[in-house]
Amino acid sequence: MQKRIIVSILLSVLIILISLGLVSYRHIEKSIERSYKDHLTEAKIIGTSIDHILEENLTRLYDISLSDRIDIADNSWLPEQEALKTAYHYSIFTDGVFLLDKIGNVLLTYPPRGGWSINMIGIPPVGKVISDMRPVISSVFTMEPSQRKVIVALVPLKNRNGDVVGAAGGFIDPTNYQITQILTSIAAAKTTNIELVDSQGIVIASNHPESILTGIDHNKFLGKLIAEKKSTVATCHRCHAAAKESMRRTEDVLVFTPLDLAPWGVAFRFPKDIIYAPSQSLKAGFLMLGIISLATSFVLALGMSRSIVKPVRQLIQATGRIARGNLSEAVNIESTEEIGTLASSFEGMRQKLAASLDSIQRQNLELEQRVRERTQQLEEKHAVNRILLKKLITSQEDERKRIARELHDESLQTLSALLMNIEMCRLHPDQIKPQKVALMKDTVTHVINEMTKVIQNLRPTVLDDLGFEAGIVWLIDRNLKERGINCFVNLQSLEEDKLRPELQVTLFRIIQELTTNIARHAQAKNVLIHVKNDNKLFTMTIEDDGIGFDTGTVFENTLTGRGLGILGMKERAAQVNGTLKICSAPDQGTMVLCAVPLSSEV
Structure with a gap:
């Protein structure tokens, strides 16, 4: 019993500690979830800002068609040159703007590039904008033969009549200041990477400039999210290489949201340890608190159990004597606490048990007598039921015999005689007399009356x-x-x-x-x-x-x-x-x- 008391107290303390730990852990988990949601919201805000910049610059390209001066068939390129110049100076297309015809030939560029008459239909965004007649912004790709990394934005080009005659486009430098400034203006820890990546995993902009135009881990995963326009919060691994250190693999949290206008996305990457540091600190502190609490509880439980176990053991011995039928020895336990009260109650119970034992024995004898009498009554009842059942079966058989006898002895005989009279009338119709017919009628009436009696006896x-x-x-x-x-x-x-x-x-x-x-x-x-x-x-x-x-x-x-x-x-x-x-x-x-x-x- 002493062991059970100690174990019970320790278990109670342990349950309290576990409950407190679970509550604290749940609060930390909710805090982590809120942190994830905050980062995702921040990524969406950045994406919305970049979408706004891209939308403004696509509008600059649309303004070329809206200038009402585009006519690529008049052999006069001065109006188109002015429109391109305006779009160039008021946009992020720092690497130039250009016009294409419907088969992808470069018609005009600004700034002018002598001898730059090439066909760009092989570039996927060019073919898509001409075929779909919708604005397109590409991922990072390499321009030949300069090997320069650029991004191209294109919109359908329309003439004065509103007919699509080609495309207007511009080249965006991936290191463009307007886009990079949005990411670098976000306050973040050094270990946190805020990156704008395209569908191929190429970093377009980053709060760490050394990462621009480099490939990011998990490019296929991010490309799928961009294609599905799906935001996510996930864990991932990446390799880090520091000076004079070997490659080491860490676990990061990736918060990602795609853009609406371009096949790009905004990614937050930061070590998972930053988010889970409070949880680890809580575990260590809680472990120390648990050890101290359990040790203190053990000492207190040991002292309390000793003061309880001794009188309880004496009480167990007394109840054992009562259980063996020894009701003559009194229950004497010296204690002023609840155990003493319980011992007094057991003593009163012992006295009542001794007094009631004789009464129970007498009642058992009376009960046995009643059971015998009741058993005899039930046996007589069953015997009567068997006799009633036998009488029921016999009555049914007697009733069948009576009905058969009445039908055979009276109705059947009478009907047979009637049938013979009818046959005689058929053979000798000339001898039929009214008296004979009346006799046959009386016979039928008699049969009907007999059958009626049988029916009435049945029901x-x-x-x-x-x-x-x-x-x-x-x-x-x-x-x-x-x-x-x-x-x-x-x-x-x-x-x-x-x-x-x-x-x-x-x-x-x-x-x-x-x-x-x-x-x-x-x-x-x-x-x-x-x-x-x-x-x-x-x-x-x-x-x-x-x-x-x-x-x-x-x-x-x-x-x-x-x-x-x-x-x-x-x-x-x-x-x-x-x-x-x-x-x-x-x-x-x-x-x-x-x-x-x-x-x-x-």
Whole structure:
């Protein structure tokens, strides 16, 4: 237990330290994410500024067409020369501007270049601007034969009628001051590179001038981002070479956003250690704090556990004695703290256990007796159910035999005789007399009546034809009055429309069984029948002045086959949530009370 206390305290302290560490780490991670977003926003601002410069200078090239003096077919180049001069002096095209015809031939340049009549259709941007008739800004490429690194910007050239007759373009020096100034004006650490790169990974401008026109790492990756116009923040590796040092590989953070007007992009590259330095410092400090906290917690837990464990062990020994059944020895632990209170509670529990043990044993004996009695009742119930099932099967078979016998002995024989009479009439039609026809008619009527009796025994049609009240009257007339028994029937309070069809059938069968039993066994002369119902309850009282019977004896002898009819009526009433009570005694008649709720929940 002492170990568990120490471990629990140390785990609690450790969980607190881990929780604090996770919260702090999460805040640092969010700070890093904000730093990434800030750098990306800064890169987008730089890109927007460069796009604005490029847009202004493309406008200078568009102004050549808008000067309304362009006509390359009049053999007069003075207006075009003036337009080129204006575009040159008010743009970043410090390496010159020029005009091309539709097949890429250089028509005019400014400043003039003698003997510079070349075809530039082989330069991809030239072919694209002529074919697509849209402005194009290229990546860095090398001009032949001077081997000079330049960037070309081109727009479609239109004449006075608005027809495209060629292209106007200009050469941009990659080291142009306006573009470089934007990057160098950003306050950044020495280890941070802010670069404008083209789709081939060539540095166009940088806050580190020595990087201009050099190739950047991951040029294919950046080219794909430029083509997809997609910004990103990622980690990458680059190799650094310092004087008198071997090549070393470091991990950088790359923040990149593409430009809209040119196949270029703005890239921020800085060592990952700069961003993650606070996280590393937090880890070191937190590790030291954790070691000190755990050591302090261990010392405190050791002292506290010793003051708790000793009385707890004594209490464990006492509870062990109680668990083994030794309730005679008292629980004595000298302690004024919670353990002492707990020991007093255990002592009280010991006394109560000793007092209640005898009571439990007595209750166990009583429970065993009740279980035996209940088991016997269940066995009797199962036996009765088996007898009822057997009687049900026997009744079904007897009913089938009775129907078959009635059909064979009466209806079939009568129909056979009728068939013979019909055959005689067919063979001797001259001997047919009205008396014979009347006899055959009476025979058919007799068969119909016999079949009607069979059908009524199976399912009394009086319920379907006349209703429940008429069915009761029919049963009383058939089973009682025809046997000379006086019947006093009160059906005035019966509301038949409030009885469900299935409930009517169940009650009809109960009344049928009761009237049959009275006729067979009661030897009664008078029978009183009172049936009524309201919105909630159906009640029926049937009383006779017959010989009666001993209800206890009948129900006890159910297993022998006696009283199964009464049990069947009780089961029918129970199926519709009703009750059926029988009050009888020898030579005192019998009274049956049946009550059934009219709720549809069965």
